[in-house]
Amino acid sequence: MIELPKNITPSPSVLNELKAFQESIDKLNTFSERSAKAKELFPKKNTKSNATFKEVKKKLTEMCNSTRRCVYCEDSLGDEVEHIYPKDLFPEKCFDWGNYVYACGPCNGPKNNKFAVFKQEDGSFAVVNPPKGQPSTQPPTGKAALINPRTEDPLQFAILDLSGTFKFFPLPSLSANEKKKMEYSYNEVLRLNHEEREPLRQARENAFGMYKARIAEYVHKKKNNAPLSLLEKLKDGILKESHPTVWKEIQRYYRMGLLVKVDEELKQYFDEAPEALTW
Numbered sequence: 001m002i003e004l005p006k007n008i009t010p011s012p013s014v015l016n017e018l019k020a021f022q023e024s025i026d027k028l029n030t031f032s033e034r035s036a037k038a039k040e041l042f043p044k045k046n047t048k049s050n051a052t053f054k055e056v057k058k059k060l061t062e063m064c065n066s067t068r069r070c071v072y073c074e075d076s077l078g079d080e081v082e083h084i085y086p087k088d089l090f091p092e093k094c095f096d097w098g099n100y101v102y103a104c105g106p107c108n109g110p111k112n113n114k115f116a117v118f119k120q121e122d123g124s125f126a127v128v129n130p131p132k133g134q135p136s137t138q139p140p141t142g143k144a145a146l147i148n149p150r151t152e153d154p155l156q157f158a159i160l161d162l163s164g165t166f167k168f169f170p171l172p173s174l175s176a177n178e179k180k181k182m183e184y185s186y187n188e189v190l191r192l193n194h195e196e197r198e199p200l201r202q203a204r205e206n207a208f209g210m211y212k213a214r215i216a217e218y219v220h221k222k223k224n225n226a227p228l229s230l231l232e233k234l235k236d237g238i239l240k241e242s243h244p245t246v247w248k249e250i251q252r253y254y255r256m257g258l259l260v261k262v263d264e265e266l267k268q269y270f271d272e273a274p275e276a277l278t279w
């Protein structure tokens with residue numbers, strides 16, 4: 001799961017149009033009416049010919065660093081405008097620009113309307129989506145128990161094990177609620193470690209080797225005084241690869257002094273090109 005840049009916003013006119021769509025939901029009296037309206041209205045507006053959503057998709061693409069990988073799995077093409085807060089549980093966020101990401105079908109489909117909160121009244125964890133086939137009811141007030149890649153850095157919750165499993169684990173420093181949030185997000189909702197999604201784990205392992213090969217090439221060219229334009233191109237290639245979390249984790253392992261234990265050669269490449277630690 002990737003942390004998305006926070007400085008990308010559609011034009012004020014597009015934001016106003018989203019607001020107008022939203023008002024037609026918010027003006028309804030009951031939760032069930034608002035929930036039904038959100039479900040009905042969103043697919044009508046989110047079409048190829050709708051100018052507002054054309055701009056929304058353009059801005060979501062910019063967020064994905066031009067290769068448009070799914071924000072959750074970082075592997076497939078992100079081709080669905082996905083609501084982080086499901087629209088039938090949170091109809092007040094149906095046309096909220098801050099609630100959108102680009103995701104792929106295999107992530108978005110099973111995620112569906114899964115959501116949980118830590119209830120305001122006692123801090124307890126509560127799944128708020130209804131059992132399958134039953135209508136949504138208004139969720140209790142509370143903080144989201146699902147990591148939000150628009151506002152949070154998933155790597156503040158998870159560590160990717162680069163030493164062999166290429167699975168995500170909770171960071172050891174987390175509080176009990178943060179650990180629950182990590183496990184709910186990675187394992188229950190997105191299933192990024194699940195055996196059904198083994199190809200994703202393999203792709204992360206493969207990405208590790210690919211990043212190593214790319215940084216090796218960069219270091220080699222740098223030593224041979226390659227022109228700056230070529231070095232920039234190699235840097236760009238790294239930043240446009242899939243599974244950017246693997247790259248971010250390699251950098252963090254280096255900073256924590258752990259990379260030498262995983263791959264001494266790769267550690268040396270960063271010694272020779274420390275600028276790559278900030279990419």
Ligand SMILES: [Zn+2]
Nearest residue numbers: 070073104107
């Ligand atoms: Zn995905």
